[in-house]
Amino acid sequence: xxxxxxxxxxxxxxxxxxxxxxxxxxxxxxxxxxxxxxxxxxxxxxxxxxxxxxxxxxxxxxxxxxxxxxxxxxxxxxxxxxxxxxxxxxxxxxxxxxxxxxxxxxxxxxxxxxxxxxxxxxxxxxxxxxxxxxxxxxxxxxxxxxxxxxxxxxxxxxxxxxxxxxxxxxxxxxxxxxxxxxxxxxxxxxxxxxxxxxxxxxxxxxxxxxxxxxxxxxxxxxxxxxxxxxxxxxxxxxxxxxxxxxxxxxxxxxxxxxxxxxxxxxxxxxxxxxxxxxxxxxxxxxxxxxxxxxxxxxxxxxxxxxxxxxxxxxxxxxxxxxxxxxxxxxxxxxxxxxxxxxxxxxxxxxxxxxxxxxxxxxxxxxxxxxxxxxxxxxxxxxxxxxxxxxxxxxxxxxxxxxxxxxxxxxxxxxxxxxxxxxxxxxxxxxxxxxxxxxxxxxxxxxxxx
Amino acid sequence: xxxxxxxxxxxxxxxxxxxxxxxxxxxxxxxxxxxxxxxxxxxxxxxxxxxxxxxxxxxxxxxxxxxxxxxxxxxxxxxxxxxxxxxxxxxxxxxxxxxxxxxxxxxxxxxxxxxxxxxxxxxxxxxxxxxxxxxxxxxxxxxxxxxxxxxxxxxxxxxxxxxxxxxxxxxxxxxxxxxxxxxxxxxxxxxxxxxxxxxxxxxxxxxxxxxxxxxxxxxxxxxxxxxxxxxxxxxxxxxxxxxxxxxxxxxxxxxxxxxxxxxxxxxxxxxxxxxxxxxxxxxxxxxxxxxxxxxxxxxxxxxxxxxxxxxxxxxxxxxxxxxxxxxxxxxxxxxxxxxxxxxxxxxxxxxxxxxxxxxxxxxxxxxxxxxxxxxxxxxxxxxxxxxxxxxxxxxxxxxxxxxxx
Numbered sequence: 001x002x003x004x005x006x007x008x009x010x011x012x013x014x015x016x017x018x019x020x021x022x023x024x025x026x027x028x029x030x031x032x033x034x035x036x037x038x039x040x041x042x043x044x045x046x047x048x049x050x051x052x053x054x055x056x057x058x059x060x061x062x063x064x065x066x067x068x069x070x071x072x073x074x075x076x077x078x079x080x081x082x083x084x085x086x087x088x089x090x091x092x093x094x095x096x097x098x099x100x101x102x103x104x105x106x107x108x109x110x111x112x113x114x115x116x117x118x119x120x121x122x123x124x125x126x127x128x129x130x131x132x133x134x135x136x137x138x139x140x141x142x143x144x145x146x147x148x149x150x151x152x153x154x155x156x157x158x159x160x161x162x163x164x165x166x167x168x169x170x171x172x173x174x175x176x177x178x179x180x181x182x183x184x185x186x187x188x189x190x191x192x193x194x195x196x197x198x199x200x201x202x203x204x205x206x207x208x209x210x211x212x213x214x215x216x217x218x219x220x221x222x223x224x225x226x227x228x229x230x231x232x233x234x235x236x237x238x239x240x241x242x243x244x245x246x247x248x249x250x251x252x253x254x255x256x257x258x259x260x261x262x263x264x265x266x267x268x269x270x271x272x273x274x275x276x277x278x279x280x281x282x283x284x285x286x287x288x289x290x291x292x293x294x295x296x297x298x299x300x301x302x303x304x305x306x307x308x309x310x311x312x313x314x315x316x317x318x319x320x321x322x323x324x325x326x327x328x329x330x331x332x333x334x335x336x337x338x339x340x341x342x343x344x345x346x347x348x349x350x351x352x353x354x355x356x357x358x359x360x361x362x363x364x365x366x367x368x369x370x371x372x373x374x375x376x377x378x379x380x381x382x383x384x385x386x387x388x389x390x391x392x393x394x395x396x397x398x399x400x401x402x403x404x405x406x407x408x409x410x411x412x413x414x415x416x417x418x419x420x421x422x423x424x425x426x427x428x429x430x431x432x433x434x435x436x437x438x439x440x441x442x443x444x445x446x447x448x449x
Numbered sequence: 450x451x452x453x454x455x456x457x458x459x460x461x462x463x464x465x466x467x468x469x470x471x472x473x474x475x476x477x478x479x480x481x482x483x484x485x486x487x488x489x490x491x492x493x494x495x496x497x498x499x500x501x502x503x504x505x506x507x508x509x510x511x512x513x514x515x516x517x518x519x520x521x522x523x524x525x526x527x528x529x530x531x532x533x534x535x536x537x538x539x540x541x542x543x544x545x546x547x548x549x550x551x552x553x554x555x556x557x558x559x560x561x562x563x564x565x566x567x568x569x570x571x572x573x574x575x576x577x578x579x580x581x582x583x584x585x586x587x588x589x590x591x592x593x594x595x596x597x598x599x600x601x602x603x604x605x606x607x608x609x610x611x612x613x614x615x616x617x618x619x620x621x622x623x624x625x626x627x628x629x630x631x632x633x634x635x636x637x638x639x640x641x642x643x644x645x646x647x648x649x650x651x652x653x654x655x656x657x658x659x660x661x662x663x664x665x666x667x668x669x670x671x672x673x674x675x676x677x678x679x680x681x682x683x684x685x686x687x688x689x690x691x692x693x694x695x696x697x698x699x700x701x702x703x704x705x706x707x708x709x710x711x712x713x714x715x716x717x718x719x720x721x722x723x724x725x726x727x728x729x730x731x732x733x734x735x736x737x738x739x740x741x742x743x744x745x746x747x748x749x750x751x752x753x754x755x756x757x758x759x760x761x762x763x764x765x766x767x768x769x770x771x772x773x774x775x776x777x778x779x780x781x782x783x784x785x786x787x788x789x790x791x792x793x794x795x796x797x798x799x800x801x802x803x804x805x806x807x808x809x810x811x812x813x814x815x816x817x818x819x820x821x822x823x824x825x826x827x828x829x830x831x832x833x834x835x836x837x838x839x840x841x842x843x844x845x846x847x848x849x850x851x852x853x854x
Contacts, residue, residue, distance in 0.1 A: 098837075100837050136851035138739060138851040139847070139850065139852075140848070198829075228841050229804060229840070229841030229842075229845070230841075232833075232840065
């Protein structure tokens with residue numbers, strides 16, 4: 001074997017994040033930094049390697065000037081899972097798992113173990129109760145350690161269940177077939193899809209979002225480790241920049257095409273719209289009753305031919321999107337948050353917003369009023385053998401029913417969207433996102449009742 | 450698999466250092482909210498600081514100060530911090546000052562290491578050994594009877610001895626068979642009976658792979674026997690099994706020039722000679738429980754890095770033979786330690802046994818005749834399944850050493 005055959009792909013590391021200093025809405029538990037600081041104090045200068053400590057449980061509500069970047073935490077327990085309405089963090093590590101055990105009891109135990117670890121890690125603690133540098137010297141630590149000294153960074157961990165968890169190849173694997181919600185079916189083939197099966201589907205999913213990339217990776221890595229023997233990663237995706245806002249307090253970010261993305265996104269500050277488009281109602285189908293208060297997550301890996309895109313004249317780029325590149329205003333006029341006027345005509349008797357412009361295709365007024373809560377991320381997975389950057393948008397959208405809120409829209413986009421000339425969908429998955437849980441419960445508990 | 454930079458740790462871990470899981474109790478830290486749930490006894494952070502079984506030892510080049518000179522019987526934790534300039538050690542001796550009850554070695558300046566031990570009531574001696582020499586700085590240490598069950602099995606030492614003796618026997622037996630198999634292979638290869646040599650090759654190598662972690666502990670011999678072409682350093686001469694493998698299966702090589710009859714004899718005789726050296730050396734080895742347990746995990750590491758990936762047998766594609774042999778060797782180690790493990794951690798025992806069975810079932814599905822499918826005949830899904838099963842086994846196996854030591 002030649003040495004070149006040893007080369008393994010390394011995930012691209014992104015630069016360190018400078019997290020927002022704005023005061024948190026939530027009071028923190030003891031942060032990883034707080035923990036370290038306390039440990040340092042407890043050792044009273046015994047351990048030279050212990051970093052200078054910070055005050056224990058540095059109060060998140062203290063004035064911003066005294067706060068550390070990234071100390072924000074979000075509660076793990078609650079009515080809905082965190083990581084949906086939560087203001088979109090800057091970094092993502094998303095993983096889809098195949099369940100490898102055939103035992104329902106082991107599956108439940110995995111969800112219990114994941115719940116415990118996620119509850120800890122989201123509060124800035126280690127994955128296990130012992131810690132990354134403690135425990136038997138002859139055994140591996142129960143936390144992998146790369147998050148030591150890092151702040152909680154607003155980590156959220158969101159879990160979901162794929163269609164194959166309920167039924168795979170016609171088989172009811174875990175006695176859950178009667179719990180499979182009607183809408184939880186593998187997404188259909190859309191025109192121009194070029195899906196890689198090893199970047200698609202999965203029995204379980206974990207969405208880890210944080211303002212520090214290493215905190216997000218640490219979460220997925222430790223959950224994967226906990227899962228060995230019960231579930232194994234099928235595929236995973238890193239995302240380095242959010243491409244939407246879920247709060248009016250956030251500025252609209254840009255995707256890798258250089259345009260603002262998610263201007264029209266649903267925002268947490270509009271609870272009526274969230275109820276109408278995101279949360280599964282209690283009046284749903286009989287099998288999916290446990291999903292009330294949950295949602296569906298559509299994941300699509302959308303590759304961009306960015307080299308081609310970059311050669312398009314600005315006029316063509318704006319025509320395809322239907323918005324100005326500078327401000328993101330609709331081409332029919334106004335500013336970023338103005339509603340587009342699809343009837344406004346230009347001098348050549350063509351509509352100002354082209355008939356195949358992306359903004360026209362996806363606008364709620366052209367889709368029966370359907371809106372999505374988008375939570376996608378830019379990705380760059382290195383480059384291909386031809387020197388082209390393997391880049392795109394990892395599209396994540398939370399909707400209350402993919403049959404009304406995603407499938408018809410994507411069917412239309414695949415056929416007539418001007419943007420489809422520059423993008424290709426290379427991965428696809430659908431997950432049911434169970435509602436939140438109370439302390440003492442485990443993720444998805446209602447489904448096993 | 451042989452890699453030029455090998456972990457030296459598999460057979461060099463300090464034994465007899467038992468450490469427990471309570472960082473709070475261990476460190477005696479007050480005020481730690483996170484510690485409340487860390488404490489296995491469920492005690493609050495406030496009481497953890499007053500835990501009479503959590504002791505600190507301040508070791509310097511001239512002093513050995515314990516936070517207390519007595520403790521109630523049970524699981525005691527000594528957090529030893531070296532505040533001096535010399536590397537130090539900490540010992541707990543029996544009353545006679547000779548019997549070592551527990552020790553923690555190699556504590557560098559500024560480092561804190563923990564020693565966790567189950568201690569019965571009685572009189573003991575503590576000692577710090579700055580510079581790791583001499584009698585050390587000794588002081589009496591008393592353990593009062595707390596009335597708590599110690600849970601130490603009387604027969605443990607015997608069980609360890611049995612495991613060691615069994616493993617020693619196994620390694621010897623495999624080495625003898627390796628010598629015999631290598632002799633058959635070398636004879637066929639030198640005689641130009643290539644088909645026969647190709648048949649013997651993967652089977653003879655299984656004896657090597659079953660004891661790979663032991664064989665690799667001989668850093669001078671191992672590369673001569675098992676180095677792969679990809680791992681050669683510039684200027685290093687390539688000898689051993691894989692050199693001959695390429696000569697027998699040159700299909701994937703570019704512009705390959707077959708070895709001449711004379712070259713064949715040189716390489717073959719060299720392999721035989723080095724295998725005999727290995728045999729001589731292995732006979733002198735002894736093992737402790739820690740080494741056997743870590744050797745078992747080490748064999749699984751070999752499977753994960755070299756066999757599941759198809760890197761080990763690049764030319765012959767006979768990776769599954771090696772895979773099977775690594776698993777068998779790991780299983781023998783595990784079986785030897787099971788009597789001990791069943792006492793210490795029956796859940797871990799059952800889990801590891803079940804996961805071994807899972808891996809074996811997947812391997813059995815790939816059997817063809819007396820052997821296996823070649824690596825190139827495996828589908829991506831089959832390789833993923835094998836890899837998942839190896840991960841599933843390796844994870845609990847990584848806790849075996851701490852459980853039996």
